[in-house]
Amino acid sequence: MSGIKRYLSDNAYKAAEHSESPGESNPFVTLSKAIAMRSDWNENDTTQYDYILNRTHYVDYIPTDYEAEEATFVEDGGYARGSIYGYSSGHSRYPEGFTKALAEGMPFKFVIGDTTYEGIAHRFNSEFYAGNKHIYNNVFPDTGESWCVYAGVLGMAPLDFYIDSSYIGTTQNIVPTTYSEVVHQLPTKFINSDLATKQDALGFTPENSANKKTTLDDNSDTYYPTQKAVKTAVDAKADDSSVVHNTGAETVSGVKTFSNGLINGSLFFGSPIATITLSGNATWNIDDLKTMMRVVLSGSTNTITLPNGGENPFRFQIIVAQDSTGSRALTISGVSGVNVYNPSEFDFSSGGANQICVCTIIWDGTEYIYECTNYVGGE
DSSP, rough: TTTTGGGHHHHHHHHHOOOOOOOOSSOOOHHHHHHOOOOOOOOOTSTTOOOOOTSSEEEEEEEEOOOOOEOOOOOEEEEEEEOOOOOTTTTEOOOOOOOHHTTTOOEEEEEEEEEEEEOOEEEEETEEEEEHHHHHHOOOTOOOSSSSEEETTTTOOOEEEEEEEGGTOEEEEEEEEEEEEEEEEEEEHHHHHHHHOOOOOOOOTOOOOGGSOOOOOHHHOSSOOHHHHHHHHHHOOGGGSSOOOOOSSOOSOOOOTTOOEEETTTTTEOOOOOOEEEEEEEEOOGOOOOOOOEEEEEEEEEEEEEEOOOOSSSSEHHHHESSSSSSOOEEESSSOOOOEOOOOOOOOOGGGTTTTEEEEEEEOSSSSEEEEEOOOOOO
């Protein structure tokens, strides 16, 4: 049953669960039957599948049964016709309120013998009929009912009842029933007070338009931006494909100026110059190389061994300073397989006490070449 519940109102589902239709050995119903159990707002019979519980308003029809009227049935077009009411002795024989109750679309019922006939009233000016009007006049479409009630001028002409031909030649009591429409509605104050609690119960708080912002200038957890403000801010951001990222190999074209220094792997530009005191031999890794370095020679003979610089060329400078003794020697060489050239054959030991020179070293991708200035300064 749970698989078909989606097709039913709650009341129809309960009715389907307790179905006792012939041929059903359990309370379950077929899907086709369940789908047919549509809720009907106008159904007032609480035992019906389509009855809706707890309606806020509905229309009820209150019956008025009239006294039985005797009629003799005669043959008319293959049917038995009996008539009641009409106009006699200068006045209408219709009961008070009868014609008014038979408004268009209102229910109508009558009983003849043990048979009850029920239908809907139809009016066209003063004409009235219920049931299958084709029986009265075959120019009208056949709607399938086996009976018809007709009055050419309701309230004046007789009310003719056309029923099964088996009644021809008999006298029967006809008991008609009309209905009055009554609208039932819950008190307005009950509906309004009940609905008034719904918003709080749902926990809904409407947005405060005062917190709406058309820019993203503020930094707040209270304000909310408009769609245009968000789009404008997003559109103003740099194209990701046109910016340099923190990681990954990228090609940057044109001249770029970095006012606070450039850090690229182990080469630094604009950072403070570190001083290294060298006495003896030192082997440098690529991370030890800086754009500008200062080396103080304190050993009588000193050697710096440079690393393989990789495939990308670069340049760095060393300020070579003699200590207070001076005439300290320095040899710059490379690790195995790396050549270091000194084309001017500069002699570092030619410097006096506290003198300095600047050595510019270039790595071209395969080997080092360096040139040095003359010593300057001193005691």
